[in-house]
Amino acid sequence: xxxxxxxxxxxxxxxxxxxxxxxxxxxxxxxxxxxxxxxxxxxxxxxxxxxxxxxxxxxxxxxxxxxxxxxxxxxxxxxxxxxxxxxxxxxxxxxxxxxxxxxxxxxxxxxxxxxxxxxxxxxxxxxxxxxxxxxxxxxxxxxxxxxxxxxxxxxxxxxxxxxxxxxxxxxxxxxxxxxxxxxxxxxxxxxxxxxxxxxxxxxxxxxxxxxxxxxxxxxxxxxxxxxxxxxxxxxxxxxxxxxxxxxxxxxxxxxxxxxxxxxxxxxxxxxxxxxxxxxxxxxxxxxxxxxxxxxxxxxxxxxxxxxxxxxxxxxxxxxxxxxxxxxxxxxxxxxxxxxxxxxxxxxxxxxxxxxxxxxxxxxxxxxxxxxxxxxxxxxxxxxxxxxxxxxxxxxxxxxxxxxxxxxxxxxxxxxxxxxxxxxxxxxxxxxxxxxxxxxxxxxxxxxxxxxxxxxxxxxxxxxxxxxxxxxxxxxxxxxxxxxxxxxxxxxxxxxxxxxxxxxxxxxxxxxxxxxxxxxxxxxxxxxxxxxxxxxxxxxxxxxxxxxxxxxxxxxxxxxxxxxxxxxxxxxxxx
Numbered sequence: 225x226x227x228x229x230x231x232x233x234x235x236x237x238x239x240x241x242x243x244x245x246x247x248x249x250x251x252x253x254x255x256x257x258x259x260x261x262x263x264x265x266x267x268x269x270x271x272x273x274x275x276x277x278x279x280x281x282x283x284x285x286x287x288x289x290x291x292x293x294x295x296x297x298x299x300x301x302x303x304x305x306x307x308x309x310x311x312x313x314x315x316x317x318x319x320x321x322x323x324x325x326x327x328x329x330x331x332x333x334x335x336x337x338x339x340x341x342x343x344x345x346x347x348x349x350x351x352x353x354x355x356x357x358x359x360x361x362x363x364x365x366x367x368x369x370x371x372x373x374x375x376x377x378x379x380x381x382x383x384x385x386x387x388x389x390x391x392x393x394x395x396x397x398x399x400x401x402x403x404x405x406x407x408x409x410x411x412x413x414x415x416x417x418x419x420x421x422x423x424x425x426x427x428x429x430x431x432x433x434x435x436x437x438x439x440x441x442x443x444x445x446x447x448x449x450x451x452x453x454x455x456x457x458x459x460x461x462x463x464x465x466x467x468x469x470x471x472x473x474x475x476x477x478x479x480x481x482x483x484x485x486x487x488x489x490x491x492x493x494x495x496x497x498x499x500x501x502x503x504x505x506x507x508x509x510x511x512x513x514x515x516x517x518x519x520x521x522x523x524x525x526x527x528x529x530x531x532x533x534x535x536x537x538x539x540x541x542x543x544x545x546x547x548x549x550x551x552x553x554x555x556x557x558x559x560x561x562x563x564x565x566x567x568x569x570x571x572x573x574x575x576x577x578x579x580x581x582x583x584x585x586x587x588x589x590x591x592x593x594x595x596x597x598x599x600x601x602x603x604x605x606x607x608x609x610x611x612x613x614x615x616x617x618x619x620x621x622x623x624x625x626x627x628x629x630x631x632x633x634x635x636x637x638x639x640x641x642x643x644x645x646x647x648x649x650x651x652x653x654x655x656x657x658x659x660x661x662x663x664x665x666x667x668x669x670x671x672x673x674x675x676x677x678x679x680x681x682x683x684x685x686x687x688x689x690x691x692x693x694x695x696x697x698x699x700x701x702x703x704x705x706x707x708x709x710x711x712x713x714x715x716x717x718x719x720x721x722x723x724x725x726x727x728x729x730x731x732x733x734x735x736x737x738x739x740x741x742x743x744x745x746x747x748x749x750x751x752x753x754x755x756x757x758x759x760x761x762x763x764x765x766x767x768x769x770x771x772x773x774x775x776x777x778x779x780x781x782x783x784x785x786x787x788x789x790x791x792x793x794x795x796x797x798x
Contacts, residue, residue: 261292261382261665269301282665284658285380286592288651291662308666315659317546319682321652322369324550327686329558330368330645336561336638368646370394370683370714371721372653377675378722383657384736385743387722388437389675391715392746394684395430396676396783399753402688403707404776409692411769412700414761421464422708423758425457429715430754434747437736442723444732450720457712520627521573527551557581558645561638570630572622575637579618582644583610589651656682672742673791677784704768741797742790749783 261282264275276282276296284290291311299307370390377387406412432449436442515523527548533541559578562569587596587610596607625631660674687710691703723734756779761768789795 262668264296264665265668272301273297281382284661286376286654287658288592289655289658291659292665295662295666304666308663311659311663315656315663315678315682318652318656318659319685320546321550322649322656322683323686324547325554325558325645325648325652326368328551329554329560329641330649332560332562333558333638333641333645336563336635337642339563340635340638368649369653371718372646372649373656373679373683374714374718375722375725376650376653376657377671378719378726378734380657381735383661383671384734385671385740386657386660386675386679387718388736388743389672389677389746390679390683391675391718392430392433392750393676393680395426395711395715395750396746396753396780397680397684398687398707398711399426399750399757400776400780400783402684402691403704403757404773404780405688405692406695406700406703406707407768407773407776408770409695410698410700411767412695412704414704414766414768415701416762416766417464417468418705419708419761419766420758421460422705422712423754425453425460426708426712426715427751427754427758429453429712430747430751433715433719434751436719437743437747441733441735442719444724444727447720447724447727447734450716451724454713454716454720457716515627517573517627520571521577524571524574525552525555527555554645554648557585558648559637559641561635561641567628568630568634570634572625572627575634576618576622578637578640578644579621580611580614582640583614585644586647589647592654670740670742670791672740672746673787676746676787742787744797745783745787745790749787753779753783 261276261279264272264279264282267275273293273296276292282292284292295304295307295311374387374391377383377385377390429450432446432453436446528544533544536544555574556577559575559582560569584596584607587593587607590596596605596610598606600606600609621631656679660679661671663669663678664671664674687706691706694700694703694706726734753776757776760772760775764772786795790797
């Protein structure tokens with residue numbers, strides 16, 4: 225402790241020093257600190273722990289685990305490869321947590337909320353509700369991991385490069401590799417108007433981000449401009465859809481497959497924790513019987529269908545084995561409302577348990593448990609008060625309800641599940657950003673290159689498989705539309721909301737100073753890929769084949785080579 229205090233005391237007083245240059249492998253965005261944590265590998269291995277614990281720049285804001293302290297202090301230097309391997313495995317598992325939470329808990333509750341708000345898929349009520357659902361609730365559900373990761377990364381100037389790299393990197397990956405893969409899997413004719421609309425809006429978003437990076441800061445008006453541009457995009461989608469249906473003379477007809485409101489998951493439905501009551505549904509008796517509360521609870525908490533387990537291949541079983549612990553914990557803490565079921569997925573004992581576990585989850589994950597562990601009057605913890613109140617409320621609900629009939633206020637559980645799953649995603653995204661920053665320090669890599677590779681690939685892998693699956697099953701237009709429509713939400717809401725939440729009344733701006741040329745390579749590559757598609761797709765009369773797909777994938781490989789060569793200073797830009 226004395227050594228740490230002496231090192232901290234040696235820091236110069238006054239305003240923080242703004243670095244004009246970035247050391248090799250430094251952050252792509254300057255963060256204005258005198259001592260850079262990337263310098264740790266330049267010291268002797270015996271000084272690593274002292275440097276990490278004494279340098280304020282090495283403190284990870286948020287999160288439950290101190291990854292820097294673990295790799296440089298807990299593990300001896302000779303076991304550094306082992307620490308990196310464990311961190312890499314934990315990184316992969318964090319992506320699994322994000323995917324499972326978003327797919328099976330966040331999106332279903334979001335859909336239930338939209339149904340309760342009369343924004344259902346049934347366009348017989350109001351012909352504009354379905355496109356509004358597609359570009360708001362569906363986009364938010366699909367892009368939740370990307371947006372939460374961006375918000376967490378923007379919350380700390382030292383990790384802002386991760387957000388820029390992930391948003392731009394995912395954009396390049398989806399619009400080239402995924403879009404090209406769809407054209408290779410099944411050549412098709414793209415829908416002209418939705419494609420041109422989405423590409424134009426996405427190019428506007430990229431240009432706005434390019435201007436913000438050039439100016440080196442984003443003010444309140446510019447952050448609101450991002451969100452305003454997305455609202456304008458939503459209104460444009462709704463208006464275009466309405467005009468198109470009026471021209472066809474069937475304004476109340478169901479939407480065509482290429483429109484954004486169509487579901488993006490066409491895989492074979494599999495039993496999940498959110499629909500645990502469906503396990504073995506074909507084996508249920510024809511005559512219903514009254515189930516005990518204990519049987520309902522154990523059935524609802526079973527994330528695995530053993531009959532389906534025996535029919536699946538080995539790789540499915542292996543992946544499911546990794547997901548089962550995550551699904552079990554999520555089942556215990558996140559309620560799910562399913563409007564498509566007669567009982568709305570009402571599980572009385574489990575939902576009463578959620579009244580206790582969901583609020584505890586929220587306060588213990590908010591600010592890494594800072595609020596939950598706070599002592600009221602220095603005597604009683606906040607989590608204890610929440611436990612008492614929630615237990616009393618759960619007991620009242622259990623007494624006043626039955627196992628067979630959901631209560632009239634059951635829709636409230638959808639909002640509770642939405643909040644709880646959002647807190648899970650935020651907690652996983654925080655750990656994800658912290659571990660990526662740690663890996664960047666270990667390997668002397670910038671946050672920007674980590675964002676455009678690991679974070680972008682991890683967040684895009686789910687969309688990649690779902691889009692290619694849609695294309696194989698005969699819906700290439702829908703999958704291609706999702707490539708351009710979904711990432712508009714990610715860049716506009718991710719940057720706008722991420723920077724807006726970082727602003728304060730005393731400092732209504734966020735500094736974004738790209739000291740690394742890799743940021744400009746990334747922005748230029750994304751803009752160039754959009755221009756390429758904007759020109760070549762209409763030139764081919766919107767008939768996309770294998771040649772188009774090969775060109776896009778070749779472009780991404782060339783971009784990746786240039787980005788890595790720029791990162792390692794093989795290519796120099798003035």
